[in-house]
Amino acid sequence: MNKILKMALLLSPIIFCLGCGGDPIEVTRVPKESAPSESAQAALPDAPQVEDENSRMPPPAATAASGEVAWKTPSGWKQEPASGMRRASFSVQGEDGLSADVSVVNLPGSAGGLLQNINRWREQIALPPLSEKELGAHLQRTASAAGTVRWVDFVSSAPLEGKHKRRVLAAVLEQSGQSWFFKMSGDDPAVAAGRRDFIRFLESLRPPK
Amino acid sequence: MKSAAKRFLDVLSSLQLTILCLSLLMALIVFCTLDQVHLGTFGAVDKYFRHFFLYGPSDGFARRLPVFPGGGMVGSILLLNLSASHFYRFQWTRQKSGIWLIHAGLIVLVLGEFVTGMLAVESQMAVEEGFSRNYTESPRLTELAIVDASSKEHDEVYSIPESILSRQKVIRHAKLPFSILVKKYYENSTLADNPGWLRELPSLATMGVGKKIIVRPAAPVSRDDEANQVSAFVELMDGDRSLGAWLVSTAVDAPQGFSYLGVPYRLALRHKRTYLPFTIFLKDFKHDLYPGTEIPKNFSSAVLLTNAAKKENREALIYMNHPLYYEGKTFYQASFAKNDTVSIFQVVENPGWVLPYIAFILVGVGLLTQFLTHLLSFKAESNP
Structure with missing residues (x-):
């Protein structure tokens, strides 16, 4: 049997090499395939040297959301077009021409985790990140028909642009394997004035039908 | 001795x-x-x-x-x-x-x-009624395809297999005016929309659909009923100059287009294609049921096979246990989709059969x- 093992060891490098060898890059000339973007591309003679066309591309197949969470919009919130990834968008007018922006976005799964998202919101208003231990002290909870909504309220330590501090009210609801994010942001006086409506808005959340 | x-x-x-x-x-x-x-x-x-x-x-x-x-x-x-x-x-x-x-x-x-x-080689061909196909697709292997669409008559397809994409940091080909820098490769991944305001994991992509998409790695799968969603961030480089970075993924349905030095290109990570020297045109797909039940009785595809080089034009009916044999390939009726308007063939090529x-x-x-x-x-x- 010892001889056999020796033989196997002797043969193995030769046999191993037989299995080596990578797939090369293939170049194939194929009949023209119609591409919807081609005609649009030809119509842009003054485009930069590298031209990106993908604003016209369809979104990935993996992003389809299932049911939508429903809510009652507070009076005084003006519905804005839900551009980009926003499921809904509102503007809230405050005093002195100040306004706050409200956005609703949903993402599959935990979307990076609660702490990571909260620290990102803090970063947006130049606040230092929180640790897992510190997070509990800042989290507030509101009950809704769609489940418990966890939310935070942060004010920047100094004005970032203009004369007012910036404020972020942001909430997360986990529903049917998706995370729903509701955020009101803007100048501190405008967000402070809209805070009560924002909490009522969170309380009005209903699960998808 | x-x-x-x-x-x-x-x-x-x-x-x-x-x-x-x-x-x-x-x-x-x-x-x-x-x-x-x-x-x-x-x-x-x-x-x-x-x-x-x-x-x-x-x-x-x-x-x-x-x-x-x-x-x-x-x-x-x-x-x-x-x-x-x-x-x-x-x-x-x-x-x-x-x-x-x-x-x-x-x-x-x-x-x-x-x-x-x-x-x-086992691959699949999905053809819609009234359309023809001249390639099969591997259900498991993927490729990064760069298509030079400058000619009016044909496309030049540079097919980079996943084995190279996953291994090599920089991919070059003598006929391409740029090299491909693989910034990140995911054997399996999930994709989600990236709302700008969330600043969720800033995308590595500077061009194309990837700018708005978050990619998260996932554990590779190999079960028969699962498929990996392969994704990669690739940056095209001309020397030291970046032409932009794209997210390519099997989850992104359409190829992404760009033009460089006046040449239009399309970029896509897709299931590996094998182009055939002939086309299969699906005339009709039939899905018969036993009367009064939902139990399938028969699936059949009436196809027209055209081989221009051989000046061949032949009709064939492919149904269960009655495949089409042509040029070393066997086309079996495997499945169907899209309300019985798309027929899917399993295409088997085994020289040692x-x-x-x-x-x-x-x-x-x-x-x-x-x-x-x-x-x-x-x-x-x-x-x-």
Whole structure:
């Protein structure tokens, strides 16, 4: 049997090499395939040297959301077009021409985790990140028909642009394997004035039908 | 004293080596069968029989170490063992002709498995009624396709296999005016929309749909009912100058277009395509049910096969157990989609398909010869 093992060891490098060898890059000339973007591309003679066309591309197949969470919009919130990834968008007018922006976005799964998202919101208003231990002290909870909504309220330590501090009210609801994010942001006086409506808005959340 | 070469041949042609190989193969079959629960049929066969070694878990530093011979290794040794004993140990006599044939049959059988493992290709072709296709797609392999669409008559497709994409940091081709820098590669991934305000994991993509998409790595899958969603961030470079970085993924349906130096290109990570020298046009797909039930009775596809080079135009009806054979490829009716308007064919190309049949005939004739030879000699001995 010892001889056999020796033989196997002797043969193995030769046999191993037989299995080596990578797939090369293939170049194939194929009949023209119609591409919807081609005609649009030809119509842009003054485009930069590298031209990106993908604003016209369809979104990935993996992003389809299932049911939508429903809510009652507070009076005084003006519905804005839900551009980009926003499921809904509102503007809230405050005093002195100040306004706050409200956005609703949903993402599959935990979307990076609660702490990571909260620290990102803090970063947006130049606040230092929180640790897992510190997070509990800042989290507030509101009950809704769609489940418990966890939310935070942060004010920047100094004005970032203009004369007012910036404020972020942001909430997360986990529903049917998706995370729903509701955020009101803007100048501190405008967000402070809209805070009560924002909490009522969170309380009005209903699960998808 | 025996020479080294003779000792080598003695061991190589020994019955002990045959038994060792057969025992190892049996062990591999048991492992493979048990592991099918986790890996699926394709994954388990690939792991246990399509490689020369089974590898242990990664220690996080070095490459994974081989822990057991794989089917490729055992099969190779068995093939050498059978061939050596066939030509070295056995002498050609009429008495031994049965054994010769059995051995020859086993050699052909092992060779057939090698040919199948190395050369057989299974792919799929999905054709919509009223449309034609000139390529098949691999359900498991993917490729990064860069299509030069500058010609009015044809497209030039540069197909970079996933094996290169996953291994190489920089990919170059003499005919492409740029190199491809693979910034990140995901064997499996999930994609989600990236709202700008969330600043969720800033995308590596500076061009295309990827700017608004978050990619998260996922554990690779190999079960029969699952598929990996391969994704990568690739940056096109002309020397040191970046032309932009794109997210490419099998989850992104459409190719992404750009133009460089006046040449329009399309970029897509897609299932590996094999272009055919002919086209299949689907005239009609039928999905018949037993009357009054939802139980399928028959699926059939009426197709028109056109091979311009051979000036061939032929009609065929593909249905269950009645595939279309053409140019070494077999088109089986496999599935359908889109409210019975899309027909899906399983396309099998196996140059070694005839070898198992030859092997069985040889072994069968060998066993019969051996039995009859012994029977006749026994009869002759008992009737002196």
